[in-house]
Structures are given as structure tokens and as C-alpha cells.
Amino acid sequence: xxxxxxxxxxxxxxxxxxxxxxxxxxxxxxxxxxxxxxxxxxxxxxxxxxxxxxxxxxxxxxxxxxxxxxxxxxxxxxxxxxxxxxxxxxxxxxxxxxxxxxxxxxxxxxxxxxxxxxxxxxxxxxxxxxxxxxxxxxxxxxxxxxxxxxxxxxxxxxxxxxxxxxxxxxxxxxxxxxxxxxxxxxxxxxxxxxxxxxxxxxxxxxxxxxxxxxxxxxxxxxxxxxxxxxxxxxxxxxxxxxxxxxxxxxxxxxxxxxxxxxxxxxxxxxxxxxxxxxxxxxxxxxxxxxxxxxxxxxxxxxxxxxxxxxxxxxxxxxxxxxxxxxxxxxxxxxxxxxxxxx
Numbered sequence: 587x588x589x590x591x592x593x594x595x596x597x598x599x600x601x602x603x604x605x606x607x608x609x610x611x612x613x614x615x616x617x618x619x620x621x622x623x624x625x626x627x628x629x630x631x632x633x634x635x636x637x638x639x640x641x642x643x644x645x646x647x648x649x650x651x652x653x654x655x656x657x658x659x660x661x662x663x664x665x666x667x668x669x670x671x672x673x674x675x676x677x678x679x680x681x682x683x684x685x686x687x688x689x690x691x692x693x694x695x696x697x698x699x700x701x702x703x704x705x706x707x708x709x710x711x712x713x714x715x716x717x718x719x720x721x722x723x724x725x726x727x728x729x730x731x732x733x734x735x736x737x738x739x740x741x742x743x744x745x746x747x748x749x750x751x752x753x754x755x756x757x758x759x760x761x762x763x764x765x766x767x768x769x770x771x772x773x774x775x776x777x778x779x780x781x782x783x784x785x786x787x788x789x790x791x792x793x794x795x796x797x798x799x800x801x802x803x804x805x806x807x808x809x810x811x812x813x814x815x816x817x818x819x820x821x822x823x824x825x826x827x828x829x830x831x832x833x834x835x836x837x838x839x840x841x842x843x844x845x846x847x848x849x850x851x852x853x854x855x856x857x858x859x860x861x862x863x864x865x866x867x868x869x870x871x872x873x874x875x876x877x878x879x880x881x882x883x884x885x886x887x888x889x890x891x892x893x894x895x896x897x898x899x900x901x902x903x904x905x906x907x908x909x910x911x912x913x914x915x916x917x918x919x920x921x922x923x924x925x926x927x928x
Contacts, residue, residue: 587599587600587602588600592654592928594606594752595799595912596658596661598654598657599613599617601613601895607654607674609644610640610642611640611672614638614640614642614672615672617636617638617887618636618638618670618672619789621634621635621637622670626835630690630804633790633883635669635670636670636830637661637662637664637665637669637670637672637673638671638672638673638784639656639657639658639660639661639662639663639664639673639675640655640657640660640672640675641654641656641657641660641672641673641674641675641790642674642675642676645676646675646676649867656675659675659677660673660674660675663675663714675786686742686745688870689739689742690742690745690746690748692728693739693742693743693746693748693752694746694748696728697748697751697752697755701726701729701765701802702724702725702726702727702752702755702759703711703724703725703727703928704722704723704724704725704732704759704760704928705722705723705725705926705927705928706720706721706722706723706763706777706926706927706928707720707721707723707919707922707924707925707926707927708919709721709778709897709917709918709919710719710917710918710919710923711917711921712898712907712910712911712915712916712917712918713911717773717774717775718723718776719774719775719776719777719778719810720774720775720777720778721777721778721780721812721919721926722759722760722763722777722778722779722780723736723750723780723876723926724727726739728739732851734750735779740752740782744782744784745795746927748787749782749785750785750790753781753782753785753791753794754790754798756779756780757779757793757794757795757798758798758801758802759833760777760779760809761798761799761801761802761809762802762804763777763806764777764805764809765774765802765804768803774808774917776807776808776809776810776838777808777809777810778810778811778812778840779809779810779811779812780795780812780813780842781811781812781813781817782817783816783817784813786813786817786828787824787827787828789885791828792828792831792832792835795809795811795824795835795837796833796835805823806835806836806837806838807838808838809837810837810839810840810860810861811832811837811839812840812841812842812863813839813840813841813842814841814842814843815841815842815843815844815846817846818841818853818857825831825857826856826857829857830923833858838859838860838861839857839858839859839860839861840859840860840861840862840897840923841854841858841861841862841863842863843863843865843899844862844863844864844865844885845864845865845868845885846865851888854888854892854894855892857860859894860894860895861895861896861897861917862885862894862895862896862897863883863896863897863898863899864882864897864898864899865899865900865916866899866900866920867900868881868885869882869884869898869899869900869901869906869910869920870887870900870902872905872906872909872910873905873906873908877883879909879913882898882910882913882915886913886914886915887914890914895916895917896914896916896917897912897915897916897917897918898915898916898917898918898919899919899920899924900903900919900921901918901919901920901921901923902920902921902922903922905928906920906922907922
């Protein structure tokens with residue numbers, strides 16, 4: 587890529603091989619973040635901000651002069667919108683950006699206003715129906731839109747850097763709830779908390795968990811960390827170190843959505859999770875689908891041989907429950923038992 591001074595305080599950045607507008611948006615975000623860092627000049631800290639305009643070749647223009655002029659127009663649009671931001675020359679990209687920025691702003695406000703809540707979905711013994719634990723699931727109690735499910739805001743929270751705060755809030759809130767249940771003499775087994783890929787790679791994760799467990803007097807067997815296969819299979823050295831630190835705290839590890847991420851099973855040997863959760867897509871068509879039945883049976887047998895417990899997600903019928911119990915599945919979770927509850 588090329589960066590050059592155009593005139594006065596204006597610079598041009600030429601990006602090669604940026605085929606998608608969101609790739610360009612991500613680069614603009616990084617530039618803005620870098621510009622926000624104070625510059626030390628003769629012992630004084632100086633704050634600098636930038637406004638960025640974006641034009642795309644060949645969609646917006648094919649000659650250099652027009653491309654620069656369009657980018658300049660977009661830059662002044664960014665300034666008019668409040669500076670220290672970026673704007674595309676094409677209106678449809680800006681409308682998508684504005685919607686994303688609005689959501690990010692609302693998320694920040696939601697954290698300040700304590701608008702998030704946790705619902706808990708029970709997990710029961712496949713044979714006896716005894717409560718073994720539950721999964722904590724975040725919801726956004728939006729003042730206008732009502733109860734917003736995580737699929738509609740988690741990605742935005744990751745993109746705007748709020749996922750760490752949201753994850754820390756989830757862990758603390760789940761631990762506080764466990765303390766409250768114990769004070770009431772209620773038996774709840776263990777509570778599973780989902781951790782996203784970005785949270786998991788943060789070195790603050792173990793610190794956040796340790797502090798919450800200490801503050802609310804939570805025992806290791808009462809809290810469970812859920813990760814997806816894709817998290818466990820990326821950046822394996824870092825993953826291994828963080829998993830070892832979690833094991834060091836005595837925390838059980840569960841693999842969520844098992845069977846949907848990677849074909850490699852080496853991480854089961856390397857990371858030794860205490861549970862795997864069979865994804866609902868394999869459970870949905872049971873007992874009628876022969877392929878799903880064979881796959882689920884194979885997963886259960888593999889897990890049993892390695893001393894790993896198996897949870898089936900998305901259980902909705904008695905026929906599913908009966909089959910899963912018969913083939914050796916330990917734990918059930920789904921609407922047949924209960925929807926997530928506040």
C-alpha cells in the first residue's frame with residue numbers, strides 16, 4: 587500500500603487488493619485508532635484527529651483525478667458528520683455504516699444503563715431428569731425493541747471492541763446469581779458461560795474469571811467455560827496456554843456446537859475438555875434421520891472412550907430424549923426440558 591502527502595494537512599492512502607468495502611472500512615478504523623494515540627513533541631502530548639473519505643476503483647471512478655476528487659468529497663462529508671470518522675463516496679455504504687455506528691452507540695449506552703440480562707437454560711440428566719446445571723445466555727432488554735437475542739448484537743460488540751466488557755459483565759453476573767442461589771439454599775449444579783473467540787484470546791479473561799470467583803465465593807466446579815470448536819482450533823499456542831491456565835483454576839471446559847467446526851479431533855486429546863455439546867443440527871431430525879443417528883452415536887462413543895461427558899442441545903421431543911438416552915448421551919438441553927428463563 588502507498589501513503590503520501592497530497593497537500594497541506596491532506597494525505598492519500600492507496601490500498602491494493604482491497605476487494606470488499608468492509609475491508610477498506612476495517613483499515614480506516616485502524617488508521618483512526620492509530621491517529622488517536624497522542625504524539626509526544628518536546629515533552630508535550632499533542633492530540634491529533636483525522637477525517638477519512640473513501641472512493642473505490644473501479645466502482646466509483648476509473649481515473650486517478652476523479653477518484654481523488656470523490657474521496658475528497660467523502661472526506662468533507664465525514665467532517666460534516668462530526669470529524670474523527672470516515673465516510674464512503676457511495677451513499678449505500680454510508681447508510682450501512684451509520685446503522686452499525688448507531689448500534690455500537692446503543693451498545694455502549696446499554697452497558698452504562700445496565701440493559702443486559704442473563705437467561706438460564708437448564709441441563710438435566712438424560713435418564714433421571716435431575717437438574718445438573720444450566721447455560722447462561724445473554725439478552726439485551728432494549729428500551730424500544732424489547733428483548734434482543736445475542737445473534738443481533740454480539741458481532742457488533744466484537745467489531746467495536748465492547749465484547750471484553752460484555753464478557754466480563756456476563757461472568758460477573760452469572761457468579762453473582764450463583765451466590766444468590768446458594769444463599770437461598772438452592773441446588774443448581776454448575777453454570778456454563780459462553781466465551782467468544784475475541785474474549786478468549788484476551789489475556790484479561792483469566793483475570794476477570796479469577797476476580798469474579800473470588801468476589802462471589804464461587805467454587806471451580808460451579809462455573810463452566812464454553813468455547814466453540816473454531817476458537818480451540820485457531821492460534822493453538824495461545825489457546826493451549828489459556829486453556830492450561832483455566833485448567834489450573836480447576837474450571838471445566840465444554841466444547842459448544844460440536845461437529846460443526848473442524849474435522850480435526852486432535853484438540854480433544856490436546857486440550858482435554860470435560861464436556862462436548864452435540865450441535866442441535868444433528869439432533870433436530872432424530873430419531874428419523876439415519877445419518878444423524880449414526881453421527882450422534884459415533885460422537886457419544888468417541889467421547890465415552892476419552893472420558894468426556896456429552897450434552898445434546900436442541901432436544902424438543904420425547905422421541906429425541908429416548909434415543910439420546912439409549913445411545914448413552916449423559917445430559918440433555920432444549921425446549922423439551924425448558925426454554926431459557928430469567
